[in-house]
Amino acid sequence: MSSDTQHDTKDTVFIGKKPIMAYVTSALIQLANNPKVSIKARGLSIGRAVDVAQIIARRTDSSGYSIGQIKIGSEQLQSLDGRSRNVSTIEIEVTKNA
Amino acid sequence: MSSDTQHDTKDTVFIGKKPIMAYVTSALIQLANNPKVSIKARGLSIGRAVDVAQIIARRTDSSGYSIGQIKIGSEQLQSLDGRSRNVSTIEIEVTKNA
Numbered sequence: 001m002s003s004d005t006q007h008d009t010k011d012t013v014f015i016g017k018k019p020i021m022a023y024v025t026s027a028l029i030q031l032a033n034n035p036k037v038s039i040k041a042r043g044l045s046i047g048r049a050v051d052v053a054q055i056i057a058r059r060t061d062s063s064g065y066s067i068g069q070i071k072i073g074s075e076q077l078q079s080l081d082g083r084s085r086n087v088s089t090i091e092i093e094v095t096k097n098a
Numbered sequence: 099m100s101s102d103t104q105h106d107t108k109d110t111v112f113i114g115k116k117p118i119m120a121y122v123t124s125a126l127i128q129l130a131n132n133p134k135v136s137i138k139a140r141g142l143s144i145g146r147a148v149d150v151a152q153i154i155a156r157r158t159d160s161s162g163y164s165i166g167q168i169k170i171g172s173e174q175l176q177s178l179d180g181r182s183r184n185v186s187t188i189e190i191e192v193t194k195n196a
Contacts, residue, residue, distance in 0.1 A: 043145065044145055047144035050170050054170065054171070054172045058172065058184070067170060072148050072151060072152065088152045089148075
């Protein structure tokens with residue numbers, strides 16, 4: 001995993017600036033070993049997290065995976081000028097069909 | 099409602115290119131008359147839909163509204179060169195606390 005992605009823990013994929021298919025591949029690899037994976041993103045990457053989840057769900061709809069629970073929230077981040085501001089977050093669960 | 103926003107039906111707010119607070123206000127007005135409102139967006143506006151929902155939920159957390167069901171999906175759109183492509187969509191329900 002390159003440095004720009006927060007280190008992906010066992011069943012989580014953090015969306016950063018890499019091409020979308022890199023995250024699709026990463027999620028599929030984790031789904032091969034885990035019953036579900038959480039796709040997490042914040043700020044401007046939120047739309048890309050939805051894209052990744054949709055690509056997986058669409059391409060494997062016959063037998064593979066489906067969208068589970070979706071949670072949104074916000075985090076306080078310290079911007080460069082020291083002020084803290086709220087950034088929206090999303091967590092999308094992709095699960096293996098039983 | 100200006101032309102760039104798909105016409106907001108009674109309990110739905112479509113996120114377009116206007117400032118975020120315009121959609122927050124629009125959703126709050128609809129929540130004054132309806133038990134819930136659906137915030138809908140697609141493509142690059144998905145992150146802004148999450149922002150709108152979070153601003154409402156954060157600013158009214160003591161008594162007001164909370165985030166309900168969240169759905170993601172994709173739509174087929176015809177691009178200018180005639181090819182159809184998939185665009186991700188999100189629908190976030192904001193409900194009045196009972």
